[in-house]
Amino acid sequence: MNKQLSFLGLVACLLFCRQSLAELTVEVTKGQAEAIPIAIVPFSTPEAAAASFDVAQLVSSDLARSGRFKTTDRKDMIEQPHTGAGISFDDWRRLSNDYIVVGQVQPAGPDRFDITFELYNVLTRQRLLGYQFSSNKPGLRVASHQVADMVFEKILGIRGAFATRIAYIAVLGSLPHKDYRLIVSDADGENPHVVMQSNEPLMSPSWSPDGQSLAYVSFEDRLPSVYVQVLRTGERRRVSAHAGVNQAPSWSPDGKKLALTLSTRDGNLDIYVMDLATQALTRITDDPGIDTEPQWAKDGQSLYFTSDRAGGPQIYRVGIQGGDKPRRLTFQGSYNARPRISPDESQLAFVTQEDGAYRIASMDLRGHGEVQVLTKGHFDVSPSYAPNGAVIIYASRDRGRGVLALVSADGRVQERLVSSEGELQEPAWAPF
Amino acid sequence: MGAVLRASQTKYTNQVFVGRLRRYVNRMEMNMKRMMSIALLLAGAALLAGCPKKHTVIEPPNAGTQVPGSADSEQNGSTRALEGGAGAEGGNAMGGANATGVLARKVIYFDFDKSEIKPEFTEVVLAHARNLTGHPGLKLKLEGNTDERGTREYNIGLGERRAQAVRRALMLQGVAESQLSTVSFGAERPAVEGDDEAAWAQNRRVELVYTP
Numbered sequence: 001m002n003k004q005l006s007f008l009g010l011v012a013c014l015l016f017c018r019q020s021l022a023e024l025t026v027e028v029t030k031g032q033a034e035a036i037p038i039a040i041v042p043f044s045t046p047e048a049a050a051a052s053f054d055v056a057q058l059v060s061s062d063l064a065r066s067g068r069f070k071t072t073d074r075k076d077m078i079e080q081p082h083t084g085a086g087i088s089f090d091d092w093r094r095l096s097n098d099y100i101v102v103g104q105v106q107p108a109g110p111d112r113f114d115i116t117f118e119l120y121n122v123l124t125r126q127r128l129l130g131y132q133f134s135s136n137k138p139g140l141r142v143a144s145h146q147v148a149d150m151v152f153e154k155i156l157g158i159r160g161a162f163a164t165r166i167a168y169i170a171v172l173g174s175l176p177h178k179d180y181r182l183i184v185s186d187a188d189g190e191n192p193h194v195v196m197q198s199n200e201p202l203m204s205p206s207w208s209p210d211g212q213s214l215a216y217v218s219f220e221d222r223l224p225s226v227y228v229q230v231l232r233t234g235e236r237r238r239v240s241a242h243a244g245v246n247q248a249p250s251w252s253p254d255g256k257k258l259a260l261t262l263s264t265r266d267g268n269l270d271i272y273v274m275d276l277a278t279q280a281l282t283r284i285t286d287d288p289g290i291d292t293e294p295q296w297a298k299d300g301q302s303l304y305f306t307s308d309r310a311g312g313p314q315i316y317r318v319g320i321q322g323g324d325k326p327r328r329l330t331f332q333g334s335y336n337a338r339p340r341i342s343p344d345e346s347q348l349a350f351v352t353q354e355d356g357a358y359r360i361a362s363m364d365l366r367g368h369g370e371v372q373v374l375t376k377g378h379f380d381v382s383p384s385y386a387p388n389g390a391v392i393i394y395a396s397r398d399r400g401r402g403v404l405a406l407v408s409a410d411g412r413v414q415e416r417l418v419s420s421e422g423e424l425q426e427p428a429w430a431p432f
Numbered sequence: 433m434g435a436v437l438r439a440s441q442t443k444y445t446n447q448v449f450v451g452r453l454r455r456y457v458n459r460m461e462m463n464m465k466r467m468m469s470i471a472l473l474l475a476g477a478a479l480l481a482g483c484p485k486k487h488t489v490i491e492p493p494n495a496g497t498q499v500p501g502s503a504d505s506e507q508n509g510s511t512r513a514l515e516g517g518a519g520a521e522g523g524n525a526m527g528g529a530n531a532t533g534v535l536a537r538k539v540i541y542f543d544f545d546k547s548e549i550k551p552e553f554t555e556v557v558l559a560h561a562r563n564l565t566g567h568p569g570l571k572l573k574l575e576g577n578t579d580e581r582g583t584r585e586y587n588i589g590l591g592e593r594r595a596q597a598v599r600r601a602l603m604l605q606g607v608a609e610s611q612l613s614t615v616s617f618g619a620e621r622p623a624v625e626g627d628d629e630a631a632w633a634q635n636r637r638v639e640l641v642y643t644p
Binding site: 174175201203204219222223224243244245247248261263266267269290292293306308313335337338351358379381382397400425426 | 580581582583584585586588589590592593595596599613614615616617618620621622623625626
């Protein structure tokens with residue numbers, strides 16, 4: 001049953017400028033009543049102090065943070081077994097644990113560690129998972145997220161997204177000397193790297209479907225341009241610098257095209273599709289209103305977008321082959337904008353205005369288009385789905401400061417990623 | 433954390449101060465005499481701040497947001513004038529703009545979700561139109577901005593719409609299309625920070641920037 005997984009290749013090999021950055025911490029602001037009780041017992045660790053990385057702690061905080069698990073406090077553990085053979089199931093059952101994870105970290109050569117873990121159902125005493133893999137020291141963090149992913153998927157049947165990454169914009173400094181940064185970090189906000197830094201605005205990061213590159217808008221020449229940057233090499237290419245607006249890049253599912261917003265000489269914003277190899281443009285919309293914020297449908301044949309052609313901004317869908325009139329999708333309220341689809345395209349997340357506040361809402365795309373407002377803030381914008389579709393990350397405000405926040409796709413679990421400095425904006429969750 | 437909080441409170445106080453000063457300045461918009469005295473005051477403040485460099489010829493985009501003599505303008509080495517009080521920029525080389533006249537006003541403010549130019553800014557548009565038609569070599573960049581509310585990319589559209597409204601108004605007055613360009617920063621380049629109407633009102637704007 002044991003499976004060898006090498007994490008060497010997964011160890012963050014992002015080569016961009018490393019810069020010390022205040023890391024994010026997580027606060028669960030609204031949990032779920034029926035969270036599953038699970039104990040993540042501290043892993044045995046080698047005496048070498050160099051390996052003193054607490055794998056179990058990270059697994060535990062990942063699972064707790066999802067809002068779907070209630071993790072047992074270490075001080076309530078009467079014993080700390082490291083293998084299945086050492087588990088006294090009756091005791092753990094009395095502590096009302098449904099599941100238990102035990103494991104070890106063992107040295108396996110210079111800067112090499114073997115991580116072994118097992119997941120048991122406390123009631124049936126059945127072993128549900130047993131894995132061993134190896135990692136170097138910097139890889140232990142990724143490895144821990146992988147353990148959490150496997151436990152999450154085994155118990156809930158949903159692929160975990162703890163070992164994924166996010167991109168976002170951080171704005172530091174104060175007027176008139178602002179420092180804009182495009183940052184890529186782990187999904188929990190740890191391990192941040194500055195991808196791009198500018199004293200003019202950076203906007204709208206969009207991941208390539210292979211997770212290797214980001215498209216974004218930079219005003220570095222005091223004019224907007226769309227850039228594509230390869231994360232591993234830092235190689236950067238300006239792909240759109242037309243007169244007027246160059247905005248809102250969105251990568252097509254096949255990775256070959258960008259949808260983006262350009263303007264005519266008299267300032268009319270419309271949506272175009274650019275072939276990345278040739279930079280040839282196809283105009284998709286042609287309306288005197290503002291058409292922007294395109295997002296590809298899963299089949300790569302149509303786009304969701306925002307348009308105020310009917311007055312206020314509303315969300316529409318249009319085919320990229322031409323011929324069809326855009327179809328309006330949102331009708332409730334006077335402001336619905338910036339659509340993002342869930343990975344299986346069953347849901348559409350967007351920004352809606354409610355009682356003068358901007359909040360994240362979702363629409364059921366498979367049923368009758370029911371709309372649910374998921375958040376309660378006043379400046380909740382820029383939603384982006386986790387690649388497993390379970391969670392939406394978005395930009396919010398906390399005591400006047402820009403923060404990132406998470407809400408489960410059903411609205412039941414909420415949490416906040418708190419940074420010690422800067423205004424955080426426009427999170428974009430990377431693909432698996 | 434505490435330090436950050438304190439810093440932002442200080443900043444806010446500054447903004448409130450700027451807001452009040454701006455309203456004050458607005459109220460006595462056409463009072464030339466007092467305008468002159470403010471101009472002198474600002475120039476004096478700049479001198480006191482030890483600002484050694486020649487005053488800027490090309491106005492920075494956030495003109496109208498900076499309290500002259502503050503630490504920031506010292507670092508900047510240039511004086512940023514309050515709207516209507518741009519006398520500190522005496523002898524602006526850009527088309528010989530009259531430093532104390534309406535031409536010194538280079539920011540047009542808008543109502544929430546609107547791109548119509550309000551009557552009180554008509555004379556500003558007319559003055560710049562005359563300046564541009566009289567000096568066909570001049571080029572003017574119109575920078576559209578919005579307040580922070582709403583989605584970022586849609587706000588880029590609204591900022592562009594505002595810049596275009598000013599562009600059209602100038603062209604109606606005979607300004608050549610080739611003299612004008614637009615850019616929209618949406619909500620990305622606020623003039624002042626803060627999430628209340630006082631701050632928003634100052635961020636919904638088009639800045640007129642003469643370029644070489």
